[in-house]
Amino acid sequence: MTLDLSSDQLLSTTRAVRHRLDLTRPVARELLEECVDLAVQAPTGRNRQRWHFVIVTDPDRRAALADAWRAGVSAPGTSPALRDRDLRRMNVVDGVMDRVFSGAAHLYERLHEVPALVVPCVEGRTDDAAVVHQAGTWGSILPAAWSFMLAARARGLGTCWTSGNVANEKEAARILDIPYGEVMQAALIPVAHTIGTDFRPARRVPRDEVLHWDRW
Numbered sequence: 001m002t003l004d005l006s007s008d009q010l011l012s013t014t015r016a017v018r019h020r021l022d023l024t025r026p027v028a029r030e031l032l033e034e035c036v037d038l039a040v041q042a043p044t045g046r047n048r049q050r051w052h053f054v055i056v057t058d059p060d061r062r063a064a065l066a067d068a069w070r071a072g073v074s075a076p077g078t079s080p081a082l083r084d085r086d087l088r089r090m091n092v093v094d095g096v097m098d099r100v101f102s103g104a105a106h107l108y109e110r111l112h113e114v115p116a117l118v119v120p121c122v123e124g125r126t127d128d129a130a131v132v133h134q135a136g137t138w139g140s141i142l143p144a145a146w147s148f149m150l151a152a153r154a155r156g157l158g159t160c161w162t163s164g165n166v167a168n169e170k171e172a173a174r175i176l177d178i179p180y181g182e183v184m185q186a187a188l189i190p191v192a193h194t195i196g197t198d199f200r201p202a203r204r205v206p207r208d209e210v211l212h213w214d215r216w
């Protein structure tokens with residue numbers, strides 16, 4: 001069963017869901033499998049399909065992963081420096097960042113209670129690689145991860161892109177038995193049924209500020 005959403009509605013209302021994750025309702029394995037089936041329709045460089053999705057539902061492992069994620073989120077130096085332009089864009093809507101911080105704090109406290117934690121991974125490390133190799137590797141997992149989130153939204157599931165595990169990647173790899181030397185984690189996506197299914201398009205920076213025709 002999927003929600004009655006047009007493709008444009010799906011693309012414009014797949015929000016970062018935190019307060020409205022239903023922590024009391026398990027997510028059926030089949031729904032998560034369907035999301036993975038759709039995710040792997042995404043493109044990959046040379047069709048190499050080096051993607052993996054580690055889906056964690058076991059409560060003890062979720063708790064351990066959530067602890068590692070929290071340590072990553074709180075680690076000094078994990079937040080990039082903000083420029084004036086960033087601050088202006090972040091606050092393009094009054095009060096929006098208060099809501100983001102409130103949601104992020106809620107997720108921080110409750111991550112271990114979210115019924116499924118999904119870690120999209122890609123084979124091949126790019127720690128010291130040239131930009132073209134970084135782009136090729138991340139470009140071969142991030143579209144799939146976003147497709148997973150869109151497929152989840154279509155099924156009444158909420159998600160939120162996060163990367164605390166990436167900031168504490170070795171520890172998260174140890175907990176999940178991911179071969180750290182060969183495989184990179186791209187994100188950690190909490191997944192739960194949403195409380196209600198109505199989500200609105202976000203207001204973003206004006207198009208003219210980001211769209212460049214023919215030259216920068």
Ligand SMILES: Cc1cc2nc3c(=O)[nH]c(=O)nc-3n(C[C@H](O)[C@H](O)[C@H](O)COP(=O)(O)O)c2cc1C
Nearest residue numbers: 014015016018100103104107160161162163164202
């Ligand atoms: C790379 C990346 C990292 C993020 N990390 C977190 C996070 O650690 N915690 C969190 O609650 N949200 C996180 N988010 C979600 C963003 O805060 C969210 O996408 C943004 O505020 C816009 O909200 P919207 O997607 O609902 O429009 C992250 C998003 C991205 C793309």
